[in-house]
Amino acid sequence: MNLSVQLAPKNKQGLLLANPVMTASGTFGYGTEYSHLFDIQNLGAITCKGTTLKAREGNPQPRLAETPCGVLNSIGLQNIGVKALIKEKAPVWAGWRVPVIVNIVGETVDDYAQLAGELDGVAGISGLEVNIGCPNIKAGGAEFGTKPETAAEVTATVKAATSLPVLVKLTPNTADIAEVAKAVAEAGADAISLINTVKGMAVDVAARRPLLGSVSGGLSGPAIKPIALYMVYTVAGAVDIPVVGCGGITTSSDALEFFMAGASAIQVGTANFINPRAPLDILEGIEQFMKREGIKDISELIGVARG
Numbered sequence: 553m554n555l556s557v558q559l560a561p562k563n564k565q566g567l568l569l570a571n572p573v574m575t576a577s578g579t580f581g582y583g584t585e586y587s588h589l590f591d592i593q594n595l596g597a598i599t600c601k602g603t604t605l606k607a608r609e610g611n612p613q614p615r616l617a618e619t620p621c622g623v624l625n626s627i628g629l630q631n632i633g634v635k636a637l638i639k640e641k642a643p644v645w646a647g648w649r650v651p652v653i654v655n656i657v658g659e660t661v662d663d664y665a666q667l668a669g670e671l672d673g674v675a676g677i678s679g680l681e682v683n684i685g686c687p688n689i690k691a692g693g694a695e696f697g698t699k700p701e702t703a704a705e706v707t708a709t710v711k712a713a714t715s716l717p718v719l720v721k722l723t724p725n726t727a728d729i730a731e732v733a734k735a736v737a738e739a740g741a742d743a744i745s746l747i748n749t750v751k752g753m754a755v756d757v758a759a760r761r762p763l764l765g766s767v768s769g770g771l772s773g774p775a776i777k778p779i780a781l782y783m784v785y786t787v788a789g790a791v792d793i794p795v796v797g798c799g800g801i802t803t804s805s806d807a808l809e810f811f812m813a814g815a816s817a818i819q820v821g822t823a824n825f826i827n828p829r830a831p832l833d834i835l836e837g838i839e840q841f842m843k844r845e846g847i848k849d850i851s852e853l854i855g856v857a858r859g
């Protein structure tokens with residue numbers, strides 16, 4: 553059986569994954585935190601926490617709230633910053649066979665350019681995922697992914713600053729996701745990943761105030777799966793670069809839905825908080841399905857529900 557997928561066919565370096573199961577940014581740390589739990593190197597790729605130019609403390613507590621079938625988070629991009637990532641994490645990744653993709657986020661277009669430039673050519677980093685729509689940050693971030701023009705500007709800037717394969721991660725909090733996807737593809741993205749979290753809030757009734765310290769947060773988990781699936785379906789029909797599906801994927805059956813809707817690979821996010829082995833369980837479930845159905849190559853499944 554062949555489960556390998558090429559996520560950056562137009563890029564010189566390419567981004568070849570041994571299988572299409574990735575982890576979603578912000579839900580799997582730097583990979584190292586999970587490496588004692590199972591052989592994470594059996595996964596297709598690891599996507600690390602959103603990385604900024606300077607280390608960040610994140611938003612005020614509380615930053616997490618459970619909701620029916622999901623979770624609201626307003627972590628606010630707590631991370632160690634790009635310099636520490638290059639010094640402390642990349643050398644570890646350089647010894648791994650599983651590709652690591654660094655998720656980057658900036659508050660200005662120039663931040664993205666600097667981040668991409670600093671990460672270019674660093675051993676242990678196989679690609680960049682550009683977060684253009686984090687709903688947790690009040691300044692910057694959220695704006696870029698809501699409009700095709702600004703999404704394209706960030707994409708073109710990052711592409712000019714790196715030779716690494718570039719995935720652009722779309723936000724669902726926009727009027728027309730197909731238009732944003734087309735603009736990003738035209739600006740040179742090697743692949744598109746979607747979706748990031750859906751904006752939401754919760755109120756603490758006893759305290760009579762918003763439950764999250766920063767009022768609003770991003771909703772993730774099974775609650776957003778139908779939204780994510782339809783957006784993946786829509787975007788896969790609008791662009792001719794690989795699409796990576798993300799949003800509420802908890803079982804191998806969820807993953808198969810995304811492949812059939814047109815995703816070439818998938819990312820597992822919130823499910824990691826319930827079952828840290830979820831990505832591996834999902835991979836094994838996909839393999840079992842392929843065996844049972846006599847499917848020799850994962851590509852036979854991609855987009856089959858598109859008619």
Ligand SMILES: Cc1cc2nc3c(=O)[nH]c(=O)nc-3n(C[C@H](O)[C@H](O)[C@H](O)COP(=O)(O)O)c2cc1C
Binds near residue numbers: 773
């Ligand atoms: C606690 C938490 C932190 C996250 N941090 C990031 C981040 O730093 N960068 C990013 O692009 N997405 C981040 N995300 C979004 C996830 O990568 C993913 O797009 C989203 O949660 C939907 O997938 P899921 O429903 O499988 O979790 C975060 C999500 C959660 C729950």
